[in-house]
Amino acid sequence: MLVVSRKTEEGIIIGDSIKITVIEIGRDKVKIGIEAPQDVKIVRNELYDTEKLNIQASFNKMPADIMEKLMSDKENSRNVKEQ
Amino acid sequence: MSLIKIKTRDFSEVEISDDMIMKFPEGVFAFEEYKEFVLLSPLGEDKFPMWLQSVNEEALCFIVFDPKEFCPDYAVTLTDEAKTALGYSQGDVIEYLAITVIPDEYRNATINLKSPVVINNSQKTAVQMIAQEAYPIRFPIFTKEEN
Numbered sequence: 346m347l348v349v350s351r352k353t354e355e356g357i358i359i360g361d362s363i364k365i366t367v368i369e370i371g372r373d374k375v376k377i378g379i380e381a382p383q384d385v386k387i388v389r390n391e392l393y394d395t396e397k398l399n400i401q402a403s404f405n406k407m408p409a410d411i412m413e414k415l416m417s418d419k420e421n422s423r424n425v426k427e428q
Numbered sequence: 429m430s431l432i433k434i435k436t437r438d439f440s441e442v443e444i445s446d447d448m449i450m451k452f453p454e455g456v457f458a459f460e461e462y463k464e465f466v467l468l469s470p471l472g473e474d475k476f477p478m479w480l481q482s483v484n485e486e487a488l489c490f491i492v493f494d495p496k497e498f499c500p501d502y503a504v505t506l507t508d509e510a511k512t513a514l515g516y517s518q519g520d521v522i523e524y525l526a527i528t529v530i531p532d533e534y535r536n537a538t539i540n541l542k543s544p545v546v547i548n549n550s551q552k553t554a555v556q557m558i559a560q561e562a563y564p565i566r567f568p569i570f571t572k573e574e575n
Binding site for chain 2: 389391392394395396397398399400401402403405406407413
């Protein structure tokens with residue numbers, strides 16, 4: 346991964362058409378501005394990851410009895426630790 | 429209240445009471461066009477995991493957990509967007525569900541704590557929300573065995 350340090354109002358340019366600018370730097374948050382062509386989809390990575398996980402999750406089947414067994418295993422291992 | 433039959437992904441045809449139906453005005457991420465779901469609890473009332481089943485599309489279903497079962501102090505702030513989608517007003521009873529991803533090796537199952545499904549029990553509405561809080565998007569639910 347390319348890592349660059351930027352200050353407020355500085356930015357980077359990706360290719361010929363995407364410009365990213367640091368607008369504000371807070372204590373644990375940065376605000377960034379993005380200029381890109383209309384056809385470039387921009388989403389927060391949590392949203393992108395969540396969409397992918399949802400699609401994956403929608404295919405996941407689990408027979409209820411197996412899930413129940415796994416849950417009781419977990420419960421048992423927790424009880425053992427507490428003893 | 430009346431009983432209706434729906435087709436489900438994992439339990440063939442199931443009879444539900446129509447007041448169990450929750451409205452998802454925005455669907456869930458990646459499945460925005462599906463606006464009605466029911467929560468099925470085949471393991472017993474209030475027992476997780478539960479199955480979040482689309483009312484209109486039998487193939488669309490998620491296995492969900494109560495995040496608090498794994499993360500007892502789980503707490504997220506309702507975003508303004510979520511409040512709007514939920515038709516939220518002060519005093520409404522809110523619950524959270526986490527969607528489970530189950531790989532072939534069941535023990536590597538994870539739940540998404542970053543993007544809970546938020547249910548407004550008072551209005552029978554729900555929305556999936558990306559929490560501002562720093563929770564993992566893949567939280568393992570089965571602790572690895574030591575051996």
